[in-house]
Amino acid sequence: MEIQEKIIEKILLLVALSSIMILGLITFFIFEEGLPLMWKIGLRAFILGERWVPSQGSFGILPMIACSFWVTIGALALGIPLGLACAIFLCEWTPPLAAMVLRPAIQLLAAIPSVIYGFWGLIVLVPLVRNYLGGPGLSILSGSLILGFMILPTIISISEDSLNALPPSYKQGALALGATHWQTIWRVLIPAARSGIVTSIILGMGRAIGETMAMIMILGNAVKMPTSFLDSARTLTTNIGIEMGYASGDHRHALFATGVVLFIIIMLLNSLAIFLSRRRGG
Amino acid sequence: MFRRTRYLTQAIAKVLIWIAALSTIAVMVLILVQILGEGLPILHLRFFLESPREMGREGGILPTIIGTLVLTAVAILFATPLGVGTAIFLREYTRESRIGHIIRFGTDCLAGVPSIIFGLFGFVFFVIYLNMGWSILSGGLTLAAMILPTIISTAEEAIKTIPYSFREVSYSLGGTRWQTVTRAILPNALPGIFTGIILSVGRSIGETAAIILTAGSSLVMPTSLFSPIRTMSIHFYILAREGISMDMAYGTGAALILLVLLINTVAGWLLNRYIRHRA
Amino acid sequence: MKADLMKIYLSWFFSILLIFLQIVGCQRSKAGITVAGSTSVQPFGELLADEYMRHHPESHIYVQGGGSTAGIEAVKSHAAKIGMSSRSLLPDEKNLYAVTIAKDAIAIIVHPKNPINDLSLTRIKQVFSGKTRSWNELGGPAHPIILVSREEGSGTRESFQKFVMDREEISLESLVQDSNGAIRQVVSNDPNAIGYISLGLVNEKVKVLKISGVEPNVTDIENGTYTLVRPFLFVFNDEPEGEAKSFLEFVLSQPAQYLLSKEGLVPVLKRSGK
Numbered sequence: 001m002e003i004q005e006k007i008i009e010k011i012l013l014l015v016a017l018s019s020i021m022i023l024g025l026i027t028f029f030i031f032e033e034g035l036p037l038m039w040k041i042g043l044r045a046f047i048l049g050e051r052w053v054p055s056q057g058s059f060g061i062l063p064m065i066a067c068s069f070w071v072t073i074g075a076l077a078l079g080i081p082l083g084l085a086c087a088i089f090l091c092e093w094t095p096p097l098a099a100m101v102l103r104p105a106i107q108l109l110a111a112i113p114s115v116i117y118g119f120w121g122l123i124v125l126v127p128l129v130r131n132y133l134g135g136p137g138l139s140i141l142s143g144s145l146i147l148g149f150m151i152l153p154t155i156i157s158i159s160e161d162s163l164n165a166l167p168p169s170y171k172q173g174a175l176a177l178g179a180t181h182w183q184t185i186w187r188v189l190i191p192a193a194r195s196g197i198v199t200s201i202i203l204g205m206g207r208a209i210g211e212t213m214a215m216i217m218i219l220g221n222a223v224k225m226p227t228s229f230l231d232s233a234r235t236l237t238t239n240i241g242i243e244m245g246y247a248s249g250d251h252r253h254a255l256f257a258t259g260v261v262l263f264i265i266i267m268l269l270n271s272l273a274i275f276l277s278r279r280r281g282g
Numbered sequence: 283m284f285r286r287t288r289y290l291t292q293a294i295a296k297v298l299i300w301i302a303a304l305s306t307i308a309v310m311v312l313i314l315v316q317i318l319g320e321g322l323p324i325l326h327l328r329f330f331l332e333s334p335r336e337m338g339r340e341g342g343i344l345p346t347i348i349g350t351l352v353l354t355a356v357a358i359l360f361a362t363p364l365g366v367g368t369a370i371f372l373r374e375y376t377r378e379s380r381i382g383h384i385i386r387f388g389t390d391c392l393a394g395v396p397s398i399i400f401g402l403f404g405f406v407f408f409v410i411y412l413n414m415g416w417s418i419l420s421g422g423l424t425l426a427a428m429i430l431p432t433i434i435s436t437a438e439e440a441i442k443t444i445p446y447s448f449r450e451v452s453y454s455l456g457g458t459r460w461q462t463v464t465r466a467i468l469p470n471a472l473p474g475i476f477t478g479i480i481l482s483v484g485r486s487i488g489e490t491a492a493i494i495l496t497a498g499s500s501l502v503m504p505t506s507l508f509s510p511i512r513t514m515s516i517h518f519y520i521l522a523r524e525g526i527s528m529d530m531a532y533g534t535g536a537a538l539i540l541l542v543l544l545i546n547t548v549a550g551w552l553l554n555r556y557i558r559h560r561a
Numbered sequence: 562m563k564a565d566l567m568k569i570y571l572s573w574f575f576s577i578l579l580i581f582l583q584i585v586g587c588q589r590s591k592a593g594i595t596v597a598g599s600t601s602v603q604p605f606g607e608l609l610a611d612e613y614m615r616h617h618p619e620s621h622i623y624v625q626g627g628g629s630t631a632g633i634e635a636v637k638s639h640a641a642k643i644g645m646s647s648r649s650l651l652p653d654e655k656n657l658y659a660v661t662i663a664k665d666a667i668a669i670i671v672h673p674k675n676p677i678n679d680l681s682l683t684r685i686k687q688v689f690s691g692k693t694r695s696w697n698e699l700g701g702p703a704h705p706i707i708l709v710s711r712e713e714g715s716g717t718r719e720s721f722q723k724f725v726m727d728r729e730e731i732s733l734e735s736l737v738q739d740s741n742g743a744i745r746q747v748v749s750n751d752p753n754a755i756g757y758i759s760l761g762l763v764n765e766k767v768k769v770l771k772i773s774g775v776e777p778n779v780t781d782i783e784n785g786t787y788t789l790v791r792p793f794l795f796v797f798n799d800e801p802e803g804e805a806k807s808f809l810e811f812v813l814s815q816p817a818q819y820l821l822s823k824e825g826l827v828p829v830l831k832r833s834g835k
Contacts, residue, residue: 013375018364018368019368019385081302086306088299089302112539120312120316124316137750149309221712243714245626246712248631500595502621510595523740524740524741526604
């Protein structure tokens with residue numbers, strides 16, 4: 001019996017290590033395929049290079065990094081205000097009817113596959129941008145808008161959780177001191193839920209940086225360094241997604257190297273989010 | 283005067299928040315209306331039961347439905363034992379130990395890895411290195427890795443909410459740890475675990491980038507676990523991009539949305555019934 | 562009580578799952594061949610495979626995309642029996658066995674409302690290299706030209722590069738889409754766009770430009786007046802045998818070639834060997 005228990009414990013330990021093992025495998029293989037090329041070309045040339053022309057052996061990903069950056073900023077510019085507003089709405093101002101509609105709406109937004117978002121953005125948003133703002137429509141702006149909606153559910157749910165987790169005395173105390181409802185929310189509750197909200201934003205960022213399919217459909221995928229929000233560009237993810245099928249040799253390794261950079265960025269973001277959420281007692 | 287400014291600010295804030303909430307609802311409605319509006323008329327029994335013909339212009343999407351189901355099934359088959367096992371280990375066999383922290387960190391990190399990276403990994407590991415080729419197996423195993431964190435966290439939640447008294451009783455009756463787990467804990471955690479599985483199914487259906495790189499995009503009915511397969515979301519993507527038949531694209535999109543709607547409703551209902559109401 | 566019910570549900574669920582997988586997984590792999598490669602050729606490949614399997618119900622032909630280069634690689638590494646390519650073989654691929662199954666023209670397309678109808682090859686090159694940036698330099702309205710191109714590695718792009726651009730690079734500012742259909746979609750929606758797609762995919766939503774007066778129609782393609790023509794190839798590791806040979810013979814036969822010509826390709830009835 002004792003031995004059986006010991007064996008089971010060891011087996012379970014192995015099983016539990018599976019997620020670490022998978023993570024390790026992913027790290028190993030991505031780096032193994034991508035790092036040699038990064039050394040070959042030189043880290044500086046790869047990360048700071050502005051030309052991505054695989055047929056000529058130029059592999060610079062700065063335009064992609066810039067685009068990922070701007071698209072994410074744009075998405076956050078939409079997602080944070082909207083997300084916070086909805087979280088506040090759900091927590092503090094809940095006329096039951098409206099909440100009954102909003103909550104399923106948010107769950108649905110979370111469940112819709114990204115290809116459908118991309119398609120909708122292509123059909124509805126892109127022509128609007130092209131006709132009213134100029135440029136090809138397939139642009140960082142369009143991408144940011146769609147991405148903003150895609151990360152909304154993440155921001156809303158975690159912010160809402162942290163707002164709900166606050167001790168009721170915070171709100172009661174503020175109101176007792178004569179603050180209006182809004183003042184209570186804006187000056188007491190939100191700052192108190194700060195770390196949870198920041199965590200939600202970082203997770204939303206991670207989701208935004210990692211999005212591929214919808215971005216391939218909406219960003220236009222030009223290779224040049226973007227100079228305005230109406231320019232077309234490609235992110236680190238779409239660069240991989242769009243050329244992976246066709247690539248071989250150095251080109252393929254360069255795409256893996258792009259994956260390495262992406263992986264590192266996401267890991268840093270994730271660790272930050274985990275650290276923050278653990279700190280507040282998650 | 284002071285009073286008035288405060289209340290003015292509050293009124294403005296209220297309006298803005300309402301606008302935010304309404305626009306969120308509006309966007310969702312717009313998306314649904316667009317896809318379902320064009321797509322629902324296309325859906326009839328033949329659409330679900332036939333294979334595509336004429337380069338996808340006619341017929342149905344049966345192979346993709348089968349592909350989606352089988353791929354998800356393989357993923358769940360591999361991820362559930364691993365996930366539940368991990369959750370059991372974390373909750374019952376360790377407490378705040380080093381190993382527990384490391385495992386949790388690994389799981390959280392895994393949850394954040396973007397799907398294109400999983401695709402690259404699956405491609406180089408399953409398709410090339412293990413020589414499985416573009417197949418249901420490659421895609422399913424990759425998908426399993428992607429849903430593992432979800433299963434682990436929901437299983438953990440489910441196990442966590444079981445009152446300690448269950449364990450006390452089992453131990454006091456002389457049960458071993460494993461017996462406690464299998465007879466007292468697991469049966470009661472099953473609803474929660476099941477919910478986690480359903481949630482993962484919902485996520486798997488929308489997965490595209492990783493699957494294209496690992497399961498291929500062949501439209502033929504699969505004959506073995508080593509056949510390549512095309513899932514509904516990939517089919518939608520290809521149809522929408524190639525523009526061969528927008529009708530079929532909308533139909534596939536509508537089917538996709540209905541499917542995730544269904545799964546989400548079931549998951550939400552289960553979540554409410556079995557997890558949230560455990561005091 | 563509830564737990565028992567759940568237990569029953571779950572055990573049913575898993576047993577059905579396992580039975581299902583058994584059915585799918587235990588079927589012995591029938592004689593199947595994988596055909597992988599160019600996404601331009603893929604829809605035609607699927608069409609041909611469908612037709613073939615209708616006459617040979619025991620066969621299985623899996624048609625994949627991935628791109629011309631990936632398809633050729635797959636053939637080299639035996640991951641696929643047949644590779645589809647929308648460009649001619651490169652020097653280091655010349656040891657493979659390639660057969661032209663059809664010819665396809667590349668059409669330069671613009672929005673139907675675009676007043677331009679005809680451009681010379683030099684002009685097109687200037688446009689796509691980014692030297693000509695506005696439509697009014699070509700006699701149209703004063704709007705910036707929006708270029709749409711395929712991605713690197715695409716057979717269509719490489720053929721375009723070879724026939725039109727020669728040594729010059731396609732402008733880095735051009736939009737990039739990952740399929741012919743997507744390019745057609747962009748061009749059909751944007752009055753300032755210009756792109757190139759497979760002739761077989763042209764429809765009434767876009768306008769095809771003449772090149773120095775020459776239109777891409779069947780006659781002018783066959784007699785060589787329209788020069789932007791590329792072969793659709795089936796690539797094999799060696800002289801094909803068995804199922805692959807049977808499929809190839811079908812593809813080169815009269816009924817199959819007729820099918821292809823109905824879809825906008827130019828049929829070919831002679832073989833080219835190594």
